Amino acid sequence: MPLISSAFKVVDMKQSPPPLIIGERVNAQGSRKAKKMVLADDYEGLVGLAREQSDAGAHCLDVCVATTERDDELETMVALVKRLSLELDTPLVIDSTDPSVVEAAIRQIPGRPVINSINLEGDGSRFSGLAPVMARYGVPAVAMCIGPGGMAKTAAEKLDTARLMVERGREYGIQEWQYVFDPLTFTLATGQEEFADSAVQTIRGIELIKAEFPRSYTVVGLSNVSFGLDPYPRRIVNSVFLYHAIRAGLDCVIANPRDLIPYPDVPERLRDAAEDLIFNKTPGALTALLEGCAGADTQGGGSAPKPAVDPSWPAERRANYRIINQLKEGIERDVVLAIADNIENPTVRDDGRTASIDMEPRLTHEAAIATLNGSLLPAMKTVGDMFGAGELILPFVLKSAECMKAAVSELEKYLVKKEGASKGRLVLGTVYGDVHDIGKNLVKTIFQNNGYTVYDLGKQVPLQKFLEKIEEVDADAVGLSALLVNTSREMKHFVDHARERGMDIPILCGGAAINSNYINRLATDGGVYVPGMFYCKDMFDGLSTMNMLMTDRAALLSEWRDMLENRRRPSGGAPRGGLPRSSIKPVAPPRVTYGATIISDIDYNMVWKEVDEKSLFKLGWGVRGRAGQKQEEDHQKIYHAMKNVVQEIFEPQIIYGYFRCRS
Structure with a gap:
């Protein structure tokens, strides 16, 4: 599955639209600030640095603590990822060349991280050291296009290296989705002929790798393409290169989200100069870009010039x-x-x-x-x-x-807050895992100003919290909002739960990640959700749906069910009887009783055999050291006495079951 996770959040590696952003600042080798914190054991500062990256929009965080001044990388990495896992919900990318450090970090993280990185350089020991870890824990890894002959520079070399890595990986059982290929990005700042074509080769390499390995992923270290330039031209080159790399099929980017410039905000003449440099169109492209940036007003410190707001505009x-x-x-x-x-x-x-x-x-x-x-x-x-x-x-x-x-x-x-009798009660929230609430807030404003009582649960709302509030206020409908594709799956969890428990609550769904086809599919999978599940393309569509629910619910549901029926009706083509059929007979499932089966009348002697007495005494009762050894006989007496008490109070049972899966 192309998912990575922390203890609190699952992130789809395939963002729609791309890219998945990997924050790069918690890296002692790439950030002086992070290195200073690592050397000072300033874990609080490192967590703060990570939180800044997450708040700025990073989907996951690259973590590197290796320094030449210290030799305790493993201990430092384990301590830091433990803190990050407890205090942030952002998945992690473990950045280390030492397989023991990587595995120790993976074992510490309550989720699925990414490894950064593997390659086939030299004797391939980097790959052979980490490939078993990838296979054992089912984690993806950044796969740098470095082969036995060194760094791949042309698009063809990048593809050949990717092929070789996939072939080697089959020996370990590594799946295609576990590769996040880095086709390598070289700086354009030197003006050297050797690297003049490097950016366009990287872009073409992305296209070739994605075409041959469509289930794999691609990533670039964005700052590499502009290394050595001053801050402002560096951001210009980064922005333009990222735009074209995404169009070529790039899935992920390692970058500081705070340093990015929106592609449309890049002045056209600088955009053209950057494209000339990236695609190696003219020999003097670098000079033209630097001269253009030198004349730009960056408003201090190399930041992008802010678009001007004309005070004469309305x-x-x-x-x-x-x-x-x-x-x-x-x-x-x-x-x-x-x-x-x-x-x-x-x-x-x-x-x-x-x-x-x-x-x-x-x-x-x-x-x-x-x-x-x-x-x-x-x-x-x-x-x-x-x-x-x-x-x-x-x-x-x-x-x-x-x-x-x-x-x-x-x-x-400046809006009238309507008092008096409410037209209806709506429980509203952004689904669990989603921190985006601007659309949800607009819905709240519109509904409240049209006479509805809105119970706003905020963002990242767990299923149970929705259920509790619906019951508490006797809601007339629930509104679920999601901006991202992976979080929109929470809507499926909600409707499945509501359907199974026979709830009578209409569901209004909205957000950039969903459409009517998606919601209609959720509403019908496992049987039509009778109270109604409605896609609302915007807040006004949601208001119209709510008005209909409160004034003529039967008519709305009848119209909705007719729409679902028309959607499921075949749209022509050959009749099913005329289609070719396979002669292979499906295997009959075993004859079993579906549902849960409980076995009672368990022999307690079987239960006691499964108890590890040493672990019970040490971990459960806290008995340790010489004092514990001296009193071991007393502990055994207490244990046997307690067994008799337990047998009088509890009846052991075994429960198992067979359940029909949903295809």
Whole structure:
């Protein structure tokens, strides 16, 4: 299965859209800050560094603690991954050249990590040392395209090395999905002819590897392609290279998510210069890029120049632009002024930094709704479209979502909060494993301002918490939100649970990761979910569905069931009787009784034989050392006396069962 996990979260290695981001900063060999913390045994600082990467959008974290100053890599790695596993829900990538360190870390982690890395350099000892670990624990590994002859430089060499690695791996039982091939990325900063074509060879190598091994994955260390450049041109090259690598089939990237620039934010002339360099189109591409970057206003320290917000634009356009371009500062003022622009004679206070409207919500409500529909929601739709097209990666979507959250928070001040009788009760939350709540928050705002009582459970909501709140408030419906493909599977867990227990709760589902086909399939797998499971493409569609549930539920469910029936009806083609059939007869399953079987009347002597007395005394009772040995006879007497008591109180039973699996 192409999944990695921590104790708390499962992450699909195939992100949709890609890439899976591996945070690179918890690495003593790549970060001076991390190295200083490792040498000082500053585990608190390392956990903080990891949390920053996770909060910035990293799906998993590369962890490397090897230093030349110390020889306790194994102990340090085990201690750090233990802390990270307890305090963060982000899966880990174990970065070490020592198989014993890697295996010790894997044994410590309550989940499935990734190994970084294996290769076939020299005598292949790096591969033969870690391949058994991959097979034993079923973990994937970054597989660097380094063969017996050294680093693969051309696309063909990269593919040949991947082939050789897959062939060697068969001896150990390694599966194709366990390879995360790194086709190697070399710096373009030297201007040397030897590496002028290296980036395009890497991109072509990704295409070749994905074509021949479609179930494998690919990864690049992004910062390698620009190593040696100044910060700003480095980020330009990284952004443009990443965009084209993803289009070629790249699945994962090792990078600092805080250092990335959205591809659309790269000025066109610099984008063209970077593409000339990456694809080796012109001999002077590097010089042209550096000259172009030298003339750019990076607003200090090599950061990307922020897109300018023209103060002459209408406020609605400014608010829209800020959300799309992740410009949070000033968005509250623009939202207020946008609302004011939709009021005939507004009373506005504006000092140039903050603004407010001195009018009652009943007079501003319609204008606020117009701003929401005309400026804020279209901005998030644009962000979603760019995310789907691969022009934005997840960290930038999260930044736009933060802007949207601030905008909606300000806008809510000018909406009428309807009091009195509620039109209905909705339990709402983002499913477990998903930390994205901007869409869910918008649903809450719209529903509340249309007379519904919303019980917002927040994000990363476990199934049990949904169930408890539904029962507590006697909810009329439940709303499940998910942004990511892997977390949308929680919706299946919910409807399966509700179906099996005969719950009577309609389910409204929404989020970027799902569509109507997916929800309709969940609603019918295992039998139609009678109370109804509805796909809501946006908050207004959800509101319309909720209104129908509360006014004419029978008509809505009848229409919904007709839609499901039409979906399942064959759409023509040859009749089933005319299709070719295999002559192979299926194997009949054994004759068994389905369900659980309980065996009682167990001989207690059989039970006592399975008890490890030494472990019981040492681990259960805490009996250790010489004092324990001196009192061993007393412990045996107590143990035998307790056995008699236990036999009077408990009746041992065995339970087993056969259950029909779901195909």
